[in-house]
Amino acid sequence: MPGRTRPIEKCRITCMTPADIAFAVSLTDREGWGFFGSDFETRLRLYPSGSFVARHGRESVGMISSVTYGTYAYLGNLIVREGHRGHGIGAELMLHAVNYLLGKGVTTIELDGVWGAVTMYRKLGFRDKHLSLRFSRPADKRAVEPMNSAIPATPIIALDRKLVGVARQRLLRAALTDRRNSLVVQGSPVSAYALIRERAGGFSMVAPIIAPSWRQVPPLVDSVIKHYGDRPLWVGVPEPNYRMSQFLLSCGFVSREPSLRMYYGTRLNYEKHVYGIFGPAIG
Ligand SMILES: CC(C)(COP(=O)(O)OP(=O)(O)OC[C@H]1O[C@@H](n2cnc3c(N)ncnc32)[C@H](O)[C@@H]1OP(=O)(O)O)[C@@H](O)C(=O)NCCC(=O)NCCS
Numbered sequence: 001m002p003g004r005t006r007p008i009e010k011c012r013i014t015c016m017t018p019a020d021i022a023f024a025v026s027l028t029d030r031e032g033w034g035f036f037g038s039d040f041e042t043r044l045r046l047y048p049s050g051s052f053v054a055r056h057g058r059e060s061v062g063m064i065s066s067v068t069y070g071t072y073a074y075l076g077n078l079i080v081r082e083g084h085r086g087h088g089i090g091a092e093l094m095l096h097a098v099n100y101l102l103g104k105g106v107t108t109i110e111l112d113g114v115w116g117a118v119t120m121y122r123k124l125g126f127r128d129k130h131l132s133l134r135f136s137r138p139a140d141k142r143a144v145e146p147m148n149s150a151i152p153a154t155p156i157i158a159l160d161r162k163l164v165g166v167a168r169q170r171l172l173r174a175a176l177t178d179r180r181n182s183l184v185v186q187g188s189p190v191s192a193y194a195l196i197r198e199r200a201g202g203f204s205m206v207a208p209i210i211a212p213s214w215r216q217v218p219p220l221v222d223s224v225i226k227h228y229g230d231r232p233l234w235v236g237v238p239e240p241n242y243r244m245s246q247f248l249l250s251c252g253f254v255s256r257e258p259s260l261r262m263y264y265g266t267r268l269n270y271e272k273h274v275y276g277i278f279g280p281a282i283g
Pocket residue numbers: 001004031078079080081084085086087088089090091092112113114116117119120121
């Protein structure tokens with residue numbers, strides 16, 4: 001990158017603590033990523049040593065977070081404060097987090113890379129997997145019908161584990177029991193689900209969307225739009241599930257700039273039943 005200079009002073013990287021949450025939210029707010037302080041509280045409760053802050057002296061200048069689902073881990077929220085970028089801090093945070101995860105016995109690490117950062121991830125050993133497509137839909141003015149989404153978390157967690165094969169029950173339980181979030185399901189007993197997660201900034205992520213076959217997905221998405229389309233909606237779709245992209249475009253979603261799903265270590269192919277990702281920072 002022309003004109004880049006290396007750091008004059010190496011930054012110190014420490015574990016994120018509750019005292020860093022306001023700083024973390026200030027960074028995600030600037031990027032428009034829609035995080036609440038409670039997202040970081042949950043993260044620190046479930047993974048107390050998996051998030052890191054870079055500091056120059058007493059000043060916090062960057063962060064990264066990780067979640068682990070057994071031997072699979074996911075990196076997200078890599079942000080360096082404007083004015084401190086281009087001095088190696090982002091790469092330093094990445095190295096620190098990757099080494100932390102490898103030290104825990106993790107064999108696969110994934111992330112969704114924005115295009116500006118893909119070169120850095122490749123240099124650090126990450127490989128391209130597939131596009132991670134993004135879709136958004138403006139708020140629909142039509143009245144929506146209220147919906148009773150009181151379904152116990154346990155069958156959803158069991159379904160998710162069966163169809164995705166990744167042990168993400170801790171974070172999923174936290175999301176399913178968050179009163180801000182809502183659930184839309186298909187079948188009885190439940191065979192497909194979409195979680196609607198309210199985000200800061202007035203939009204909702206429909207994330208994840210999990211179904212055993214394509215057949216169940218259109219009615220699930222129709223139901224989400226009918227009941228929750230009064231807010232702007234956001235969906236992240238793994239590129240291989242191309243039918244989902246076509247369908248979203250047919251129901252008023254527009255395509256946004258995609259990210260690149262990348263992996264380090266062993267490649268896992270668990271996307272077959274994933275029609276909506278859990279989130280750009282959690283997999
Ligand atoms: C992406 C980000 C974290 C990089 O942090 P940084 O401290 O500026 O990155 P570094 O200085 O450590 O750069 C490391 C390498 O990444 C590459 N790189 C980083 N940012 C880049 C950019 N915007 N364009 C091109 N290359 C870039 C460079 O090749 C550099 O390699 P070099 O050391 O050989 O020059 C920072 O730009 C940022 O916070 N962006 C906004 C949030 C974001 O998009 N996060 C990534 C989400 S996936």
